[in-house]
Amino acid sequence: MLDQLIHLKVNGTLHTVAVPPHRTLLEVLREQLGYTGTKRACRVGDCGACTVIIDGKAVLSCLTLAVEVQEKEILTIEALGDGDRPDLLQQSFVDCGAVQCGFCTPGMVLSAKALLDENPQPEREEVRRAIAGNLCRCTGYAKIVEAIEDAATRLS
Amino acid sequence: MSEYAVLGKRLPRVDGPVKAAGTARFTDDLSLPGMLHGKILRSPHAHARILRIDTTLAESHPGVRAVIVGEDFGDYRYGLKPDTRDEYPLARGKVRYLGEEVAAVAAVDEDTALEALELIQVDYEVLQAVTDPEEALREGAPLIHDDKPGNISVHMKTSFGDVDEAFRQADYIREDRFYSQSVLHGFLEPNAALALWEAPNRITIWASKQSPYFLYRNLSNCFNVPLSNVRLIQPYIGGGFGGKNGGYPVDFCAVMLSKKSGRPVRIVLTMEEVLSSHRRRHPMIVWLKTGVKKDGTLLAHDCRIIADGGAGTGVGPSTIANAFYFLNLPYVVPNVRFDGIRAYTNRPISVAQRGNGIQQIRFAADVQLDMIAEDLGRDPVEIREKNGAYTGYKTTSGMHVKSCGLRETITEAIRAAEWETHYRPWREKMHEPLGRIATGVGIACNSFESGARLTGHNCCTAVIKVHEDGTVSLLTGSTDSGQGSETVLAMIVAEVLGTRLEDVFVPQTDSSVTPVDPGSFGSRVSSTAGNAVLIAAKDAKQQLLKVAAELLKADPDTIEFRDRKVFVREAPERSLRFRDLARQTVAWGSGTTVIGQGSWGQSIPPLNFETGEGDAGGAYSFGTQAAWVEVDTRTGKVTVPRMVVAHDLGFALNPLAVEGQHEGSIAGGVGHTIYEHCVEENGQNLTPNLTAYGLPTVYDLPEEMVSLSIETIDPVGAFGAKESGEGTQVSTIPAIVNAIHNAIGVWITDLPVTPEKVLKALRDKKAQARATTEGQP
Numbered sequence: 001m002l003d004q005l006i007h008l009k010v011n012g013t014l015h016t017v018a019v020p021p022h023r024t025l026l027e028v029l030r031e032q033l034g035y036t037g038t039k040r041a042c043r044v045g046d047c048g049a050c051t052v053i054i055d056g057k058a059v060l061s062c063l064t065l066a067v068e069v070q071e072k073e074i075l076t077i078e079a080l081g082d083g084d085r086p087d088l089l090q091q092s093f094v095d096c097g098a099v100q101c102g103f104c105t106p107g108m109v110l111s112a113k114a115l116l117d118e119n120p121q122p123e124r125e126e127v128r129r130a131i132a133g134n135l136c137r138c139t140g141y142a143k144i145v146e147a148i149e150d151a152a153t154r155l156s
Numbered sequence: 157m158s159e160y161a162v163l164g165k166r167l168p169r170v171d172g173p174v175k176a177a178g179t180a181r182f183t184d185d186l187s188l189p190g191m192l193h194g195k196i197l198r199s200p201h202a203h204a205r206i207l208r209i210d211t212t213l214a215e216s217h218p219g220v221r222a223v224i225v226g227e228d229f230g231d232y233r234y235g236l237k238p239d240t241r242d243e244y245p246l247a248r249g250k251v252r253y254l255g256e257e258v259a260a261v262a263a264v265d266e267d268t269a270l271e272a273l274e275l276i277q278v279d280y281e282v283l284q285a286v287t288d289p290e291e292a293l294r295e296g297a298p299l300i301h302d303d304k305p306g307n308i309s310v311h312m313k314t315s316f317g318d319v320d321e322a323f324r325q326a327d328y329i330r331e332d333r334f335y336s337q338s339v340l341h342g343f344l345e346p347n348a349a350l351a352l353w354e355a356p357n358r359i360t361i362w363a364s365k366q367s368p369y370f371l372y373r374n375l376s377n378c379f380n381v382p383l384s385n386v387r388l389i390q391p392y393i394g395g396g397f398g399g400k401n402g403g404y405p406v407d408f409c410a411v412m413l414s415k416k417s418g419r420p421v422r423i424v425l426t427m428e429e430v431l432s433s434h435r436r437r438h439p440m441i442v443w444l445k446t447g448v449k450k451d452g453t454l455l456a457h458d459c460r461i462i463a464d465g466g467a468g469t470g471v472g473p474s475t476i477a478n479a480f481y482f483l484n485l486p487y488v489v490p491n492v493r494f495d496g497i498r499a500y501t502n503r504p505i506s507v508a509q510r511g512n513g514i515q516q517i518r519f520a521a522d523v524q525l526d527m528i529a530e531d532l533g534r535d536p537v538e539i540r541e542k543n544g545a546y547t548g549y550k551t552t553s554g555m556h557v558k559s560c561g562l563r564e565t566i567t568e569a570i571r572a573a574e575w576e577t578h579y580r581p582w583r584e585k586m587h588e589p590l591g592r593i594a595t596g597v598g599i600a601c602n603s604f605e606s607g608a609r610l611t612g613h614n615c616c617t618a619v620i621k622v623h624e625d626g627t628v629s630l631l632t633g634s635t636d637s638g639q640g641s642e643t644v645l646a647m648i649v650a651e652v653l654g655t656r657l658e659d660v661f662v663p664q665t666d667s668s669v670t671p672v673d674p675g676s677f678g679s680r681v682s683s684t685a686g687n688a689v690l691i692a693a694k695d696a697k698q699q700l701l702k703v704a705a706e707l708l709k710a711d712p713d714t715i716e717f718r719d720r721k722v723f724v725r726e727a728p729e730r731s732l733r734f735r736d737l738a739r740q741t742v743a744w745g746s747g748t749t750v751i752g753q754g755s756w757g758q759s760i761p762p763l764n765f766e767t768g769e770g771d772a773g774g775a776y777s778f779g780t781q782a783a784w785v786e787v788d789t790r791t792g793k794v795t796v797p798r799m800v801v802a803h804d805l806g807f808a809l810n811p812l813a814v815e816g817q818h819e820g821s822i823a824g825g826v827g828h829t830i831y832e833h834c835v836e837e838n839g840q841n842l843t844p845n846l847t848a849y850g851l852p853t854v855y856d857l858p859e860e861m862v863s864l865s866i867e868t869i870d871p872v873g874a875f876g877a878k879e880s881g882e883g884t885q886v887s888t889i890p891a892i893v894n895a896i897h898n899a900i901g902v903w904i905t906d907l908p909v910t911p912e913k914v915l916k917a918l919r920d921k922k923a924q925a926r927a928t929t930e931g932q933p
Contacts, residue, residue, distance in 0.1 A: 038178070039394075042344075044845055047846055086176055086177055091176075097815060097816045099169065102174075102175025102392060128854050132854055132855055137343055138395055
């Protein structure tokens, strides 16, 4: 299939890339634009490791075609703090022990961010629902829920 | 002031910030200029002879740079021991399981590589497949390996004490059959490798390996390259749990494709490939006969197991041996007989998974112990307290228990579980009607080896470099696959040198730089590498002390290192900053370099795969778990809203990391008990994605998990520490199964506990009750 020239606005920066129409946002972010914080795990929408935020909503980038999301605000984990200066939500993940192998963490943090941006004081059930599509084998989720609630408290 | 400045504190992990920021690089995040993408062609049959492979079309496909098949690797085979080398990088002559690797392609992008796979023509002669281990052992069953008669991969037959006499003396004997299913490691990062071959004979490989030095040796042998020329650099690892130990086809193929194409090659498996064809936990059938006295005292186990090994041996001998070892602990069982067979089948290869062989055996033994308690009208807590091992106990088979807090773990677990309030034996509530939601509680105990002792190279080594600005580098070959060992080892360095955790940097394993290490398995790292790090840190400290004594004009024995300061203990005002000491030491005399070194290995004989005599590890952890369950009697669905782990881990080096291990253990254990399964039909995988497979989501796991650490200060482990990340998954299954019985009065002996099995068990129970009533006059 012929490449299409598209414009993607990622973390506030406009990128122009040539992509075949069947290329997923996950592939374009990682392979063409270098946003490798977006993790490639199941590739079929089961695990949530590739979660990004598009126009304020948590979205699976492995099930999103790159050509679909022109003109939209795409946020990846790189939009938050870096390793030296984590933002408050990332710091809560670290402090609460919500990070182990770290492979699910960027997607988990972004699902949490999408929740907190829309609902800064979520109930426990709302936190659980927000990460129900993000799988984690290491933690058993309790510390992830705790981290998101901790961030909500610190943000208020 | 606590005895320790750093250890024992809830310190967040050192790699937390980069992981939360997404800047931690995993294998799939790495690329090199000119890199090609590799893909693997897999067998569509569970058992077939390969008659012909034609790669001509694939090779001429535009964008393809290399195509390889089994012949490219010559006769190279790999495996744990010389007599168990039954795996090929790519199939030779035959395929033995669905999805076995047959050929591989490197191309300019993944799409091209996938197209090329479709152009490889393979002619198969389909053979009868045998996917059931009992079928595989029957006479006349199709042979999976021509040189392995009877499809026997491992057979361990052993006995200690006088089992027959013990059964003669027993007041009560029970025999049951248990089955534990096939479950996967469940890591989210699929196996991946990026390889670069440089002529004439240098290999550099970035691969997701929890025990990278297995692959380092494998590659040296496979490619006939000296070990000094194998550079294995370990990126961050997205979970391992036993499924990223050795070399796998993905690694060998990446190197061979690079060698053939002259370009770097990266292969990243899909989750479907992992779920269909990668290694997994041994499915196991356990027949267990147990004899007890009237008061519940255990006299003997007579145990037979058949493990489904899949088409290769892997680390199978250690799995079977572990099953035997942990018939002997956590309870005192004076007479034990064991007959364990690991059968070859036409299924993916079974290997170690968090608990390696022990989950399956403790599921059987600890559920049967509850059955016995119920039969004898005894209390499940009391029967465990009565039979529990203790400090100084030596099993009949020769395992030495040097520290044991089992009884304390029972006490703490039932206290946290509010056992007295919630537990009523089934026999007391069996006549009450079951409501829509029936609730129950259950407990089970565990023990686990803290630092497995394998054959061959066994010790861990650490090298500590003190930089002139007072920061420190710790070089270790022990990898952190997510469990937090990097943080814990760095804490040991900071404690001994009196620096802060953030002053210690632990570069990731690089076989050209870091010392050779057995790997992160058998709960070795904190206990074994921990001791090596302790020795190395003391060595570095000694070198600094000499200069400190001169500068402070004090006897070295009176000098203390703490919180970035070096001072005279009785006169703290006589002090200097650690960084100043480092700088002065480096410039002392004609100059020096502070490098500490330490090696440590368990001073016990290697695991005995033949008789099981002796120790399984340097020390043993002990623990108790309690589970609450809710059983929906209309749908059969079981949920576990709350779970308690009380674990004798010797000493909690970092309580935050320990809690993470306990909670993660519960997650894997609950998954194994209730949700996870590989469903296969005619050799085809019907659960090729994480949803169908059943990896638990946040809604599937206990909302409340209580983690309690019992500290017994073990004489062997570093600072008295024992393992806390594997034993904790061993008793999750029986605690839940016992709780289910307590809720609805049925024993589920066949995992996983699906709603169908629960409903069937309830129906059978009702029918049986009706038959009994009708049968009465």
